[in-house]
Amino acid sequence: MKKPLIRVLLATYVLLYLSSCTEDYLKFDEIKTDDWRPELALPLVNSNLSIEDIVLKEDQNNIVQKDPTTGVLQVVYDGRVFTTQGADIIDLPIQSFEQSYSSPKPLPPTGGDTTLSENFIFTFNNNGTELEIDSMLMKAGDLVLTIENTFxxxxxxxxxxxxxxxxxxxxxxxxxxxxxxxxxVVSRSEVTDLKGYTIDMTNGGTTLNQIPVNFEITFNLISGNSSTSNDGLRFVLRMRNLEFKRFNGYVGNIDLNLDSNAINIGLFKNFNNGTFFLSNPFMEVTVSNSFGMPSLLNFQNLLAYNPDNTPSTLNIVIPANSNPLALNFPVKDGNRKTSFEMDKNNSNIPAVVNHFVREIAYKATANLNPNGKTANRNFVTDTSKIGLDVFLKLPFEGAASAFTLNDTIDLGFDNTDDLESGILRINTTNGFPISTTFQVIFTDENYNAIDSLFTDDANTLGNDLFVIPSSNTDNNGKTVSNSVSNIDVPVNTQRLQNIANGKYAIIRAELNAGDPNSNPRQTIQFLDSYRLSIFIGLKASILIK
Known part of the structure; x- marks a missing residue:
């Protein structure tokens, strides 16, 4: 307790005393200087916690949701990865075509005009891949045509x-x-921006990868000039910087990697011993697909990891009919989703959760057109992709026995020289269907115990435990009324000094809820309405000399 507070209290007391006296009663020679021990009462802790408050305090990587039907709370962890986008899986190389033209008959030297036509078909070069282009809506690109004249x-x-x-x-x-x-030789070039144009390469639905070009050629004949067999026109057509907004055709059989990912599970980071059971954990996998073609998703691995457990790694069992997973796909724009769940009936998810999982790691690949070319043509947009969402959902419904939770906090309790002795009063109101015994051990900087909140006697540390009783529940494990408990803990001057000298406080809690060993298991549920109220106050004597 800091001295300025004591001085304020003392000054307030003196002022109140003086204000009630008159001048006749001020007999200063009768004031005694014996030690004075007024009492001071201070609230130290006043909290009203929900399960959401507790979970979010320990872990910021989750979302806490409420089941709208049952009211049971669940904590959700999720991770998301994507494939590369459509623009990156289709290579549109620079195209270059050349064609020469000469007049089918000598041009007369008499002057005047004459118009001829010539039609060419340029084949789009796919660099030896399976790429077949029906049509493309262009996002960008240049069409460059250079014409050389020797007439x-x-x-x-x-x-x-x-x-x-x-x-x-x-x-x-x-x-x-x-x-x-x-x-x-006279030449002329023009660059045309292809943005917004649609290029159809089916030549009227009869072929693939072909671009027809019709040239209408008008000769403005110069009188006296004739033509020879060496005269002609040369056409050089280039398409460069090609990017599509929408592609229709066939992209081939392509494998795509999704980024590796890991989901950090912070809920169990302070859990240690005992038996812990969640009755209905499950994992939901949702795949969104905006590639317009048959596709498969294949998990290469799906692992649960806890470095403090043996074994440290568990393989998460994926149902056989979900790996590989045939993906729904759109037939027009947009995306389609494909989902499956892993629960206690088709996987080892309960064992994974009860492993106190710290991290879930996964890696997957996607395969486009796994059966090759079919009658259904592909469509791809520049932003098409496959997204993989993995959700671990943990409803707070289950049981625990002798389940130990440890946590360590820094201490900042000092300036106790003026406190002679006191009482720590602990009042609790528990709306949770779970009983808890806990102890607080105070340690030095090397984590050596120097005192504890509850003691058997002055020389015994940490054997007594304070029990917060469970709420009263019905046959379904739901709270029908709160439990209330009170305890006073005497604290003498030496213990106050021990606490002040401490650097850390180690909190040890043992949880008991339901019966995980019964058959069938007795389980309880945590609802969003449950609260745990804790009030801790210090009533201490102050020695003022």
Missing amino acids: EHDVTVVAKYPSIVDSRGNSLEVTYDLNQAAGG
Whole structure:
């Protein structure tokens, strides 16, 4: 207790005393200087805790939910990983096509105009992969057409791409004007931004990976200039920086890795010995898929880990019909979900939880088009992906026997020189259907015990335990009324000094709820309405000289 507080209390007492006196009664020569021992009462702890308060205090990696039907609380841990996106699994390499044209007959030297046409089909190069393109809505890309003229006449070329259309349905057309060659080569290039265009490569539904181009060629004949067999036009077409927004076709059989992930489970980090049983834990796996094609998800591993247990690692049993898991897939835009659960009926999840799991680690792969090409064509968007969500859900329903919980906190109780002795009064109101015995051991910086909250005598540490009785329950293990308990713990000057010298307080609690060893097991439930109220106050004598 800090001296300024004592001075304030003393000053307040003196002022109140003086204000009740008159001048006639102030006989200073009669004031005695004997030691004075007023009593001071202070509240130390006043808490009203729910199970959510306790869980969230110990672990920030969870979500606490309430079952809307039963009111039972459950803590949920989740992890999420994704595959790479659609834009990264389809390689659209730079395309380069070349084609030459010469007039089918000599051009007359008499002047005037003449128009001819030529049609070409360029095949999209897939670099030897299984990639088949029906159509693509372009997110980005450049179409670069360069035309070289060696005719001794001016030429106008209209390049028409009937299978490349904009959002209004207009096909792409680009016009090039080239002057006469005059014995050399005249060239002209145009760059067209393909963003927003749709490219159909089926040539009217008859083929794949093909882009038709129609050239309308008009010769503006120059009088006196003739043509030779060496005169012609050269077309160089390039497509570069290609990115799609939507792809239709067939992408091939592709394996995708999902990132490895680990879910930290903080609920059990301070649990030690005893028997602990949760009656209905389960794990939910949900896979979201926006790839428009048949796909499988395969868990390479799914492990539970606790470094303080033997064995430290447990394999989580996945139902045979869920690994590999055939995924639902969309037939148009959007995504479809596929889910399955692992519980006490089809897996070893209860054993995993009762292993006091600290971490769940998993790694999975996805396989697109596992059966190869089928009658159903694929569609992919640039953001298509497969997402894997793993949820460990722990309803607070079960049993515990001699189940030990340890925790260590720093102490900051000092300035006890003026406190002569006192009483720690502990009042509890328990709405939980679980009884708890606990003890607090005070230690030095090396964790050597120097005192405890409850003692058999001055020389015995930590053998007595304070019991908080369970609430009163019905046959279903639900609380019908709270339990109330009180205890006073005497604390003398030496014990106050021991506590002040302590650096740490080790809290040891033993939990008992239901009967995990009965057959069938007797279990209890934790509802969101349950509360544990604890009040601890110090009533101490102050020595003032």
